Amino acid sequence: MKLLFDQNISFRIVQMLHLPVFADCRHVQTVGLNDSNDLDIWKFAKQQGFTIVTFDSDFFDMLIVRDFPPKIIWFRTGNLTTSKIAEWMLNNHIKISSFIENPDQSCLEIF
Numbered sequence: 001m002k003l004l005f006d007q008n009i010s011f012r013i014v015q016m017l018h019l020p021v022f023a024d025c026r027h028v029q030t031v032g033l034n035d036s037n038d039l040d041i042w043k044f045a046k047q048q049g050f051t052i053v054t055f056d057s058d059f060f061d062m063l064i065v066r067d068f069p070p071k072i073i074w075f076r077t078g079n080l081t082t083s084k085i086a087e088w089m090l091n092n093h094i095k096i097s098s099f100i101e102n103p104d105q106s107c108l109e110i111f
Contacts, residue, residue: 001025001100003073004050006041006059007034009085016086021093026050038062045070051100055079060107068106071099075110 003025005013011027028034033041038058045052051071052059059072073096075085088110089096099108 001097002048002050003053003096004028004031004041004045004048004070006052006054006056007036008055009053009075010082013082013086016082017089019090019093021097022089042066042070063106071106071108073099073108073110077110 001021001024003022005011005025005027007028009027011029014022014025014027014030017025028036028041031044033044036044038056039062041052042059042062044050046069049069051073053073053075055075055077057074057076060074063072080088096108099105
């Protein structure tokens with residue numbers, strides 16, 4: 001699965017996702033989008049087939065206005081450590097895959 005981690009999540013997350021299913025994950029920093037605005041990240045994710053992973057509610061607002069793709073995984077948990085995010089993603093990789101493959105779902109909210 002192709003996940004693009006927003007700048008509000010540490011770039012170290014990609015290295016912590018050791019399952020093969022996460023092999024195509026990237027961080028905005030590694031694709032030249034560090035400090036880019038949300039719209040540029042949105043456009044890149046759409047063009048490249050990424051799902052955006054973020055803490056930022058602005059991407060949900062963009063879904064309402066622009067529709068999808070891209071899809072978003074929105075952590076609404078408050079700040080979590082990078083380790084906790086990675087742990088959740090590793091434990092829920094089947095749920096994430098199902099969400100991405102479902103053509104009717106645009107946002108996976110994590111509380």
